[in-house]
Amino acid sequence: MNKKSIKDVELQGKRVFCRVDFNVPLKDGNVTDDTRIRAALPTIKYLVENGAKVILASHLGRPKGQVVEELRLTPVAKRLSELLGKDVKKANEAYGESVKAEISKMNNGDVLLLENVRFYPGEEKNDPELAKEFASLAELYVNDAFGAAHRAHASTEGIAHHLPAVSGFLMQKELDVLGKALSNPERPFTAIIGGAKVKDKIGVIDNLLDKVDNLIIGGGLAYTFVKAQGHEIGKSLLEEDKIDLAKSFMAKAKEKGVNFYMPVDAIVADEFSETANKKEVAIEEIPADWQALDIGPKTVELYAKVIKESKLVIWNGPMGVFEMDAYANGTKGVAEALADATGTYSIIGGGDSAAAVEKFHLAEKMDHISTGGGASLEFMEGKTLPGVAALNDK
Ligand SMILES: Nc1ncnc2c1ncn2[C@@H]1O[C@H](COP(=O)(O)OP(=O)(O)O)[C@@H](O)[C@H]1O
Numbered sequence: 001m002n003k004k005s006i007k008d009v010e011l012q013g014k015r016v017f018c019r020v021d022f023n024v025p026l027k028d029g030n031v032t033d034d035t036r037i038r039a040a041l042p043t044i045k046y047l048v049e050n051g052a053k054v055i056l057a058s059h060l061g062r063p064k065g066q067v068v069e070e071l072r073l074t075p076v077a078k079r080l081s082e083l084l085g086k087d088v089k090k091a092n093e094a095y096g097e098s099v100k101a102e103i104s105k106m107n108n109g110d111v112l113l114l115e116n117v118r119f120y121p122g123e124e125k126n127d128p129e130l131a132k133e134f135a136s137l138a139e140l141y142v143n144d145a146f147g148a149a150h151r152a153h154a155s156t157e158g159i160a161h162h163l164p165a166v167s168g169f170l171m172q173k174e175l176d177v178l179g180k181a182l183s184n185p186e187r188p189f190t191a192i193i194g195g196a197k198v199k200d201k202i203g204v205i206d207n208l209l210d211k212v213d214n215l216i217i218g219g220g221l222a223y224t225f226v227k228a229q230g231h232e233i234g235k236s237l238l239e240e241d242k243i244d245l246a247k248s249f250m251a252k253a254k255e256k257g258v259n260f261y262m263p264v265d266a267i268v269a270d271e272f273s274e275t276a277n278k279k280e281v282a283i284e285e286i287p288a289d290w291q292a293l294d295i296g297p298k299t300v301e302l303y304a305k306v307i308k309e310s311k312l313v314i315w316n317g318p319m320g321v322f323e324m325d326a327y328a329n330g331t332k333g334v335a336e337a338l339a340d341a342t343g344t345y346s347i348i349g350g351g352d353s354a355a356a357v358e359k360f361h362l363a364e365k366m367d368h369i370s371t372g373g374g375a376s377l378e379f380m381e382g383k384t385l386p387g388v389a390a391l392n393d394k
């Protein structure tokens, strides 16, 4: 990579604003999957060992510019402290006088975690004033938040214009591994897209159709396509205004000779809960008032066959609501197919997909687990990631 890294700069005694992606799943105030925290440890340890004052910043969830008590980073600081084996202080704000006072008390090698940067409206707007406030806390900016590198926000992009700005080890590793696998992909090349961020991910499909041999759709994303095919989807996840786009993608796939795979069956439930009534139905038979929360077994079988025949698979987004055991089989089936496909290079992207693979104890069997879902997809599309572009060139 032609961007400067933490190895290229002096760290001793420096106040370093290090943006990480600690957007991790929480339940009852505890971190349920710490993959993203562990992934940032090499950078944090290096900063500590080289005598920097480490000021960490992250977003958590989508609080939309307001303080949301459940989205404070306190549980993350606790987990990080356990993983680092050292005290991690947690600030209640992300900038301002109280934070400056905390920083002035730091010794070299100390670690401070700022509050959720998305509690401030300026973060997602990439407000230059907020970027300057962040910059005023430090003497050096390090971006190790690959998972948020596709966002041009104040703490991922704006700040880099006000301080010397370099990459961390995770950022470098992600760009290297993904760059190598995708620059000249082995074929058949298959992309599996699922999850719930329909608005974010649907656009990616357009560019993917220029690159892949097979495109597999699952998760909440699938039902906008099922609807576009003319079937009823009951109360399943739907982006009404993306139906025409979905239709155009199916037409483009046909034109380009890309095999476009969609669910042929689903597990439907009469409410969004573990204890709901549920049944297995063919995809054209989703009852009104029911919602599809997982792909069905015939779909798993079909997708597993495509995976087995592929040389490179990139998978982003779970196939169903895997957090509830009743709707985890689709995601588990796809994860197992990837784990079993020994001749297939597997790249898993996205916080929830990585968490799913961890949950099924299959992480070891994957070739690369990326900490970025949207980020790895945009990188794969060939887009410039704003969080990377803003860093200093070598
Ligand atoms: N059929 C579905 N209906 C509703 N939500 C779904 C469905 N399938 C998957 N999901 C949800 O999608 C979420 C993950 O989506 P997303 O954030 O897009 O994935 P990733 O973090 O891997 O990029 C999970 O919380 C999962 O419960």
Ligand SMILES: O=C(OP(=O)(O)O)[C@H](O)COP(=O)(O)O
Pocket: 021, 023, 061, 062, 147, 148, 151, 349, 350, 351, 352, 371, 372, 373, 374, 375
């Ligand atoms: O979880 C993330 O993205 P992902 O779900 O695409 O992996 C990143 O932390 C970015 O979060 P965002 O999509 O709310 O900007």
